[in-house]
């Protein structure tokens with residue numbers, strides 16, 4: 001097979017290298033086209049069919065509904081692994097052995113102290129502040145409290161890079177729990193014996209422990225949160241991950257790059273969809289539960305309403321994560337004895353949409369955000385915290401992608417554009433200068 005692609009433009013013929021992914025997909029490399037062709041660029045709005053990098057972290061086949069982290073299937077990881085194991089796998093490339101996992105956990109616990117002054121920042125936020133805005137600001141504020149981590153030459157020192165990574169893995173859960181506790185009017189405190197708790201247990205304890213009461217772990221909640229975090233842990237070059245990589249490509253430090261990723265995740269077309277989904281279910285419930293009415297609204301091109309939690313840029317098949325979350329939502333509600341009408345609305349919407357020509361023709365299926373809010377709600381987490389929980393899960397993925405980008409010494413991200421503005425024109429002054 002030829003290892004090049006030939007592009008014919010305006011009588012010119014250009015040979016472009018043809019690359020192959022480890023799963024056999026072909027990829028035309030166009031980075032030298034402009035120089036070769038004296039100015040031809042390519043455009044792909046929204047990067048619908050353009051790879052921004054090479055990566056060894058996550059494999060996704062949207063047509064077949066396949067998702068793998070470092071070669072391991074999402075189904076296997078979600079049913080058998082711990083979130084911390086998966087985090088290690090994503091970041092460092094291989095599953096940890098017992099000692100490596102223990103060291104990783106201990107290093108994270110060691111670094112989970114957050115400066116007390118951060119509490120003053122939290123206190124200064126208005127009560128109605130959205131938790132995603134708070135989390136993004138606090139993550140950015142970490143740079144001020146950890147100045148040594150800003151401009152290290154990480155590519156040269158893997159040890160320094162490791163230290164920065166465990167700091168972030170330790171501190172973000174504290175920031176998230178404080179954001180949640182502030183909303184609930186609880187004092188901002190750490191859990192008591194973090195070293196004895198697993199990463200997920202510790203997060204739950206930090207969030208839910210009430211003053212002067214012991215926190216008793218509920219294994220159902222620990223298991224389901226562990227699963228949700230694994231399912232959210234990475235998803236190759238999505239909007240927030242691409243943001244983290246492009247911000248980091250300017251050699252911006254890890255904390256600031258992740259803060260940018262959190263902001264990107266917030267949008268309702270991305271991670272913010274989980275909040276929007278639950279609000280949509282509630283609106284349908286309050287409106288009498290007529291799911292067909294909302295299916296019709298979603299199909300109506302004059303109506304800006306979209307069926308939130310449905311559709312995906314790359315999945316043209318059932319999102320494998322949604323399949324697992326749907327089953328988990330059922331199990332959790334059943335085990336906890338919760339009869340939530342919202343689940344019935346979700347199922348009715350899904351059933352109708354999957355039979356409807358509009359959704360079938362466009363290959364629109366439930367995505368990761370469709371059922372996750374049902375679980376968070378059962379856990380007692382308010383809807384404006386759902387995307388924060390997504391961010392917690394995505395953290396190791398962002399870190400892994402940032403680390404990979406820095407270790408591969410990738411060039412600064414700097415797209416071209418197709419300029420469609422004015423050509424040169426004369427300036428006519430209206431001022432006296």
Ligand code: CMC
Nearest residue numbers: 269270271273298306307308309310311312313362367368
């Ligand atoms: N409801 C109604 N119509 C939809 C929906 C939806 N949820 N999603 C896509 N469509 C239609 C869209 O109107 C378009 O129709 P047409 O071809 O007639 O113009 C067609 O399907 C293709 O959609 P698109 O907007 O061009 O596709 P995209 O790849 O640019 O957008 C998406 C992907 C996820 C932004 C979009 O499906 C959407 O807005 N979904 C709802 C928001 C949501 O659930 N987001 C979470 C995504 S999963 C979590 C994550 O990884 O971020």
